[in-house]
Amino acid sequence: xxxxxxxxxxxxxxxxxxxxxxxxxxxxxAQSELGDLVFISLxxxxxxxxxxxxxxxxxxxxxxxxxxxxxxxxxxxVNEDLLDQPELVNSDPMEAWFIEVENISDKxxxxxxxxxxxxxxx
Amino acid sequence: MKLIFERGNxxxxxxxxxxxxxxxxxxPAAYERKKELNLPQVSETEISRHYTELAGQTFxxxxxxxxxxxxxxxxxxxxxxxxxxxxxFSDIHPLQGEDTVQGSLYIMRQAEKYLCEITxxxxxxxxxxxxxxxxxxxxxLICAYHQDRNDSKRDKxxxxxxxxxxxxxxxxxxxxxxxxxxSTPDGLVDVEALRxxxxxxxxxxxxxxxxxxxxxxxxxxxxxxxxHQAGGLNYYDGANLNAIMGVARPGDMGFDVVHLNLHKxxxxxxxxxxxxxxxxxxxxxxxRYLPSCKITEKEGILRFADKDxxxxxxxxxxxxxxxxxxxxxxxxxxxxxxxxxxxxxxAVLNANYMMDKLKDVFEIPFGxxxxxxxxxxxxxxxxxxxxxxxxxxxxxxxxxxxxxxTMYFPLIVSEAxxxxxxxxxxxxNLDEAIxxxxxxxxxxxxxxxxxxxxxxxxxxxxxxxxxAARNPILRYNFSD
Numbered sequence: 001x002x003x004x005x006x007x008x009x010x011x012x013x014x015x016x017x018x019x020x021x022x023x024x025x026x027x028x029x030a031q032s033e034l035g036d037l038v039f040i041s042l043x044x045x046x047x048x049x050x051x052x053x054x055x056x057x058x059x060x061x062x063x064x065x066x067x068x069x070x071x072x073x074x075x076x077x078v079n080e081d082l083l084d085q086p087e088l089v090n091s092d093p094m095e096a097w098f099i100e101v102e103n104i105s106d107k108x109x110x111x112x113x114x115x116x117x118x119x120x121x122x
Numbered sequence: 123m124k125l126i127f128e129r130g131n132x133x134x135x136x137x138x139x140x141x142x143x144x145x146x147x148x149x150p151a152a153y154e155r156k157k158e159l160n161l162p163q164v165s166e167t168e169i170s171r172h173y174t175e176l177a178g179q180t181f182x183x184x185x186x187x188x189x190x191x192x193x194x195x196x197x198x199x200x201x202x203x204x205x206x207x208x209x210x211f212s213d214i215h216p217l218q219g220e221d222t223v224q225g226s227l228y229i230m231r232q233a234e235k236y237l238c239e240i241t242x243x244x245x246x247x248x249x250x251x252x253x254x255x256x257x258x259x260x261x262x263l264i265c266a267y268h269q270d271r272n273d274s275k276r277d278k279x280x281x282x283x284x285x286x287x288x289x290x291x292x293x294x295x296x297x298x299x300x301x302x303x304x305s306t307p308d309g310l311v312d313v314e315a316l317r318x319x320x321x322x323x324x325x326x327x328x329x330x331x332x333x334x335x336x337x338x339x340x341x342x343x344x345x346x347x348x349x350h351q352a353g354g355l356n357y358y359d360g361a362n363l364n365a366i367m368g369v370a371r372p373g374d375m376g377f378d379v380v381h382l383n384l385h386k387x388x389x390x391x392x393x394x395x396x397x398x399x400x401x402x403x404x405x406x407x408x409x410r411y412l413p414s415c416k417i418t419e420k421e422g423i424l425r426f427a428d429k430d431x432x433x434x435x436x437x438x439x440x441x442x443x444x445x446x447x448x449x450x451x452x453x454x455x456x457x458x459x460x461x462x463x464x465x466x467x468x469a470v471l472n473a474n475y476m477m478d479k480l481k482d483v484f485e486i487p488f489g490x491x492x493x494x495x496x497x498x499x500x501x502x503x504x505x506x507x508x509x510x511x512x513x514x515x516x517x518x519x520x521x522x523x524x525x526x527x528t529m530y531f532p533l534i535v536s537e538a539x540x541x542x543x544x545x546x547x548x549x550x551n552l553d554e555a556i557x558x559x560x561x562x563x564x565x566x567x568x569x570x571x572x573x574x575x576x577x578x579x580x581x582x583x584x585x586x587x588x589x590a591a592r593n594p595i596l597r598y599n600f601s602d
Binding site for chain 1: 287587
């Protein structure tokens with residue numbers, strides 16, 4: 001498994017497990033801006049996700065925000081632990097993946113870790 | 123403070139409830155309770171003290187300044203309550219014969235007439251219980267309209283990214299999918315973005331005008347016409363009507379359906395359960411889909427017409443929160459047409475006055491120094507530099523005996539505070555609020571560390587909202 005993370009401008013991360021398979025979560029910056037999460041809704045296995053379209057939402061005591069998919073593909077796994085323990089995203093956002101997607105046919109313009117750090121520093 | 127279950131003692135009671143004056147019958151043994159009911163056992167003194175203490179823990183517009191943006195927390199004139207208390211309104215039954223409640227039918231018809239005049243709509247329906255319920259009902263009208271025309275592929279509602287959160291939520295509840303469009307750097311609807319998403323699947327577009335950053339959408343006629351040309355309908359969220367009464371009308375801007383918040387704009391109680399009232403108004407093309415039966419007059423007698431076969435059906439029992447409509451009509455008739463216009467103009471003036479006196483210190487990202495009835499501050503700079511957030515700032519205001527502005531809304535402004543002073547505050551009150559806002563800002567720059575502990579003087583300081591949301595305790599845990 002590649003350890004490298006790529007980022008969408010909308011603050012999701014992607015970790016490619018191989019050429020057509022990836023894990024998706026939200027960045028450390030995203031979780032710290034949202035604050036303590038109290039609820040997460042996730043898609044179901046076999047759902048289709050599309051580049052730039054929302055596939056989940058996260059709720060903090062401040063607001064509800066959409067999570068957008070950085071890739072187009074089919075959901076093959078969802079991290080159900082997050083449903084009962086949304087705080088996992090706050091404590092370790094890079095471990096707390098939301099979904100696994102296979103058959104990836106398209107992806108958004110993704111940033112490297114360095115480029116993403118520049119973006120959020122702006 | 124103690125809960126009512128923690129007061130009093132076993133077998134204590136009071137004689138507030140009269141003795142039973144009808145024969146007692148027993149419940150069949152199978153249905154008999156095995157355990158005593160956990161009812162409070164308190165004397166009248168204890169009840170009275172309990173509720174007085176409880177009342178002391180609340181804060182309302184009768185306590186002080188309450189500039190909660192987007193909520194229009196104006197003063198509620200007491201004459202509204204006096205009229206709603208009249209037994210002819212309060213002691214009637216919804217199934218009573220129409221002949222015996224002619225006054226109440228007249229109230230509903232007059233309120234409909236005036237609200238239609240204010241909004242430029244053709245009909246108004248009082249069933250929805252509050253704003254979001256009105257949105258849901260209005261969207262159901264849009265749905266019924268398209269279905270009636272066999273235009274079944276219209277399943278998308280477009281909302282700007284600055285919209286009230288209830289707009290996309292209501293659209294989703296009503297069975298639509300939601301398309302978000304970005305705002306321009308000036309905080310207005312991006313007309314080109316709207317143009318690029320409308321099409322054969324557009325059911326409608328939702329907008330509040332003035333919008334949530336307190337600006338009037340200057341391109342409103344073009345916006346509504348783009349939606350109409352694509353075959354969609356325009357929905358007006360009436361949350362911000364307080365800025366434009368008697369000056370501009372949603373109906374003239376190209377909106378087909380509106381909801382109002384009588385508890386905001388028309389001075390009826392609000393917060394703490396209200397109850398609210400979120401009437402839906404519409405143009406003729408949608409009138410037949412409204413939930414309620416229309417009131418008609420024949421030989422001087424008012425009656426409900428038969429149910430229209432195209433009606434979407436009831437969204438609430440009977441006539442909605444009728445006594446709220448009585449209060450709203452009382453407000454409209456007390457002020458009159460000129461008074462309502464004055465109210466809106468003063469609401470806009472008060473907001474501009476406050477903003478103008480704050481803008482040298484606070485960042486106000488939109489409007490170039492002008493706003494409608496509310497304005498939005500961004501505390502992004504002080505968050506970055508001093509780690510004082512909008513939440514910290516709002517909590518600090520509590521120690522000055524005033525309610526904070528709306529926080530973290532709209533979502534397009536980071537560390538947002540949304541201030542809506544309303545027309546019912548005097549210049550002295552505004553000056554005092556301005557002084558306090560500036561003082562708190564100054565403190566935040568000088569002593570940022572203390573800010574995470576405020577408020578220090580309120581009955582409750584910082585409730586643990588995260589635990590409350592993650593592990594809510596929804597009932598009192600009786601020890602037995």
